[in-house]
Amino acid sequence: DGGITQSPKYLFRKEGQNVTLSCEQNLNHDAMYWYRQDPGQGLRLIYYSQIVNDFQKGDIAEGYSVSREKKESFPLTVTSAQKNPTAFYLCASSISGPPTEAFFGQGTRLTVV
Amino acid sequence: AQSVTQLGSHVSVSEGALVLLRCNYSSSVPPYLFWYVQYPNQGLQLLLKYTTGATLVKGINGFEAEFKKSETSFHLTKPSAHMSDAAEYFCAVSPTGFQKLVFGTGTRLLVSP
Numbered sequence: 001d002g003g004i005t006q007s008p009k010y011l012f013r014k015e016g017q018n019v020t021l022s023c024e025q026n027l028n029h030d031a032m033y034w035y036r037q038d039p040g041q042g043l044r045l046i047y048y049s050q051i052v053n054d055f056q057k058g059d060i061a062e063g064y065s066v067s068r069e070k071k072e073s074f075p076l077t078v079t080s081a082q083k084n085p086t087a088f089y090l091c092a093s094s095i096s097g098p099p100t101e102a103f104f105g106q107g108t109r110l111t112v113v
Numbered sequence: 114a115q116s117v118t119q120l121g122s123h124v125s126v127s128e129g130a131l132v133l134l135r136c137n138y139s140s141s142v143p144p145y146l147f148w149y150v151q152y153p154n155q156g157l158q159l160l161l162k163y164t165t166g167a168t169l170v171k172g173i174n175g176f177e178a179e180f181k182k183s184e185t186s187f188h189l190t191k192p193s194a195h196m197s198d199a200a201e202y203f204c205a206v207s208p209t210g211f212q213k214l215v216f217g218t219g220t221r222l223l224v225s226p
Contacts, residue, residue, distance in 0.1 A: 040122060040218060042217055044216075088154075090156055102157075104157040104158070106156045
């Protein structure tokens, strides 16, 4: 079945460590996105990529980095510069043309301990 | 800039009662509009979307929404609530021809027996 796979589902990190969240899709979508979800704040866009080897900052990119070396993969690194990384992270993908219906993965819950 | 306002962070209904979740948007160009549902610790699932054409849109699980340009609204309704409808609901807007989705802060629907 086609879909988006995020791993791991739960992740614990010590303060000061970088951590990478995985996102893989087999929907043949060109565009991929990372969102951060906090209670009461909805989803906020971290980074997005419309094509391989290209990506743009979203609204809250500080403390995060991404790469897009393959169409299927869009990993997100949460760096030690991110001051409050504990959150639920969602990866999504969509076709490159409108309408921009996004398909979501099951999310990764990151907790800093 | 585009934005979405969801009135009411929590809405409580009895099983069998009408469900009404409110969404107002701001967009400088004709928008595409979406409603997503999220169950605890899961990703988002598309309920329905408005792109062009008929302003009354029917989605999955008996939900529907009406696009009212004059009121800049896209409220979600369901005639009769079921216990399984308890979840968080997000309204999202995407400007025509552009890919980023902007989400509201979400409304948690509580359904009591």
